Amino acid sequence: MEKDTYKTIVKPSEETLFKDRNSKFFGYAFPVHSEEDIKRCLEELRKKHHTARHHCYAWQLGTESIRFRANDDGEPNNSAGQPIYGQIQAFDVTNVLIVSVRYFGGTKLGVGGLINAYRSSAQLALEASEIIEKTIDIHYKLKFGYDLMNKVQRVIKERNITIINQKLELDCEYIISVRKKDAESLFNTFESIYQLEISEI
Template identity: 70%
Template sequence: MEDIYKTIIIPSEETLFKEKGSKFFGYAYPVLSEEDVKERIEELRKKHHSARHFCYAYQLGIEKIRFRANDDGEPNNSAGMPIYGQIQSFEVTNILIVSVRYFGGTKLGVGGLISAYKTSAQMTLEVSDILKKTINIQYKLTFNYDLMNSVMRIIKEKNIEIVNQKLEMDCQYIISVRKNDSEAIFTIFDNLYKVAVKICE
């Protein structure tokens, strides 16, 4: 089972593609929600207040994918889908690609637009810092203080990330483990006497 995905964690540099006088400014942003998408597009509308079109595509999610492509006034499927095609081609998620067009006076036709928006998105992804990340599952461990050494030994041995810890009446750890290792790790803790382990929703 593949438990790795690709994304970006910082916005890309601005790219510029020119075609018959039209200018296409390309941007890539890391996003986790539709709210993030709206905010980024608003920022660009302020920055490029005299541009004609703000065409974009985004993809959210790792195992359950949501995506949208928007032509923003260009002919149907001539802008948003070519941009989304590049998101698929580079296999990235949790990403927004926007191509801002200034019309140069010469119509490009549908074929020309498809090619220009595809190139703009491709250039933007090529300058983006794309990272591979693992799909992780979080577990909550609850145990008494006398088990601290046993629990910590497993955490060190298995190189497990502790996301959060609460040390009050008892000890509570939130740990993050790679999906491919998650069942084995769950079993180890589940077999440890007096340690309660459950998955975090």
């Protein structure tokens, strides 16, 4: 059975703090939908923590085709971004950016210490976030004449479908949203209605 839900966070987490030998790691989780969102969040944090030495982060976007990146921002290779990304995977969330801002406390932590600190910082940020489950939705465009309105409305009501947009001009055009697991049977239902056009968008 194909998965048609995913987990994400609702709003930015509260700032969290993890300390190790006087180094401070401030953790943040943000809901993001594009690389522009990610850039904006990172810029805001760089302004807020402009004296911090490292802004390490990881992000993941998408539900079916996944894109992700992990960035060590000057820390030793794979000691920061990867452990942060590991927590995104452990919590099984997507469309999320986790940033850990480090203020160096004068004592080197070593790679093992850094991995632990960044992992813990990311974990705290995610634990401070409200994680919700959402459905993966498919959007269809329906085009039909007014004579089919009742038929279409009946299917929409019976199947509990969300109309995102409607244009009623010479003929009718609906943009509808349907859960991925119901999409195929719904498509077939609409396709079988004579003189109705349906296409995925």
